[in-house]
Amino acid sequence: MNLLYLLLAVVQVLIGLHFIMPLILWIAGRFTGKKRPVTQAYEADYAVIVTAYQQVSLIPLVVDSILKSNYASYIIYVVADNCDISDLKFDDPRVVILRPPEVLASNTKSHFYAINRFERAHERLTIIDSDNLVHAEYFNALNRAFDQGYQAVQGVRAAKNLDSTYACLDEAGDIYYRLVDRKLMYEAGSSAALSGSGMAFTLQLYRSCLENNEISGAGFDKILQYEILNRGERIAFAEEAIVYDEKTTKTDQLVNQRSRWINTWFKYLYLGFKLMLKSVYRLSWNQFLFSILLVRPPLFMLMIISFLLFVTDLFLMPLFALYWVVAIVVFFTFVFRALSHFKADEKIYKSLKNAPLFIYFQLMALLKVRKANKISVATEHYYEEKISK
Structure with missing residues (x-):
């Protein structure tokens, strides 16, 4: 039973790591992120x-x-x-x-x-x-x-x-x-x-x-x-x-698009593990960090899995539930940090209350993932705009 709890804890740490990753990257950037000197400045073709x-x-x-x-x-x-x-x-x-x-x-x-x-x-x-x-x-x-x-x-x-x-x-x-x-x-x-x-x-x-x-x-x-x-x-x-x-802008457009994206993540998931192994062999920080990004599930999947694990912890490992509280606090801190840094429109802030509905449609997309490549190779465009003179 102790081994089962240990395995459950390890799995949760690895999954929750994706929510804490922004903080890790931010800290790492304070030490490793150095701008390269300009090698040549010219107007390329x-x-x-x-x-x-x-x-x-x-x-x-x-x-x-x-x-x-x-x-x-x-x-x-x-x-x-x-x-x-x-x-x-x-x-x-x-x-x-x-x-x-x-x-x-x-x-x-x-x-x-x-x-x-x-x-x-x-x-x-x-x-x-x-x-x-x-x-x-x-x-x-x-x-x-x-x-x-x-x-x-x-x-x-x-x-x-x-x-x-x-x-x-x-x-x-x-x-x-x-x-x-x-x-x-x-x-x-x-x-x-x-x-x-x-x-x-x-x-x-x-x-x-x-x-x-x-x-x-x-x-x-x-x-x-x-x-x-x-x-x-x-x-x-x-x-x-x-x-x-x-x-x-439309639900069917959203479901079809996300279905293709989810299909693509599953299809190329192996590249993340492949790059991770190479990064360890080559001692490459660039490749290692990027491999973690490649194996990360889509955000809505992470949130659903994390919620289920949090509920499980309330019954089996109550203290470990605090880990999820910290992870989600870090995640939302960087969500609002991102919106602030890139000067998000007020409409975007107001739309956040509808995020559960957005997750629902992505779940619908997940159900269509096997047929994703048969839907279309391009997203149909509905937004129209006049050319400015």
Whole structure:
């Protein structure tokens, strides 16, 4: 019986560690997070890859935002996969429209379709989703990270729409992950997690990581970040490199999207354990911290499991229930710290009271996880906005 209690205690410590992790990273950042000196400062040439699948209605908006950026050295490659491009017309020579003759239904295939048709030898590439808008200083902020010698940089994906409770809660979760998985991880001497868009790489690194890697379904960013870390590189976090991202507004949209994300976590969970073993062998702090992030379950799963363990402790190990109280206090402290640091809109604070409903829909997504790859390869966009003149 004592062995059973010991095993239960160990399991709880490991699970609760994910709630305490922000505090550990914050403390580590005070000692290990040193900014690299600038190795070279110049205006690099970017390939901007914008991927669209079936929908192109938002393409004029994202292209317009890029063309209005305070930067000149780039070419935009719009890969319109399985799209009608008859109405896509741009006068600017920096915009190239590519329509694959066959359906690709894959992020990486779209990326390499563009790479193989680059009009010149770009030094760097940045990946933007069709529903994104780009901040005017996006490229300059990326350059400041690259100038420190990094070959991979993740920027910020901030909400462009907060027009529903679900969009606000979606952004609240993103803000928490932005602080913990990107800012604190990076400052602690590890790497910022990739988020699918608003990220940039040297062309050489991107090709070496994915060119010979056949990836099906969602989650190319999971493979990419593993490959980058496996090569001993760090992913920098550029807090001022901002793209504005469309947040989920409808329940079916939310369930389908989260179902794909949960499926991706299960699918690539093995990479976390693989990287953890390598980090121990290589004595790599960067890889070790990042491996913990990779094995962490989605937040709603962690909260449900933790609640069940807390209730169990009330009957079997009452004193151990205090551990969960401390863990949850730390977690919520950093939730509000994140909202404060990134200046969250008042709507987001008000939406938090509906968090249990948001968790419920993610449970519904979990039930659909086996069919996730059959739902769709892209999130359908509902938010509309006019191009500013």
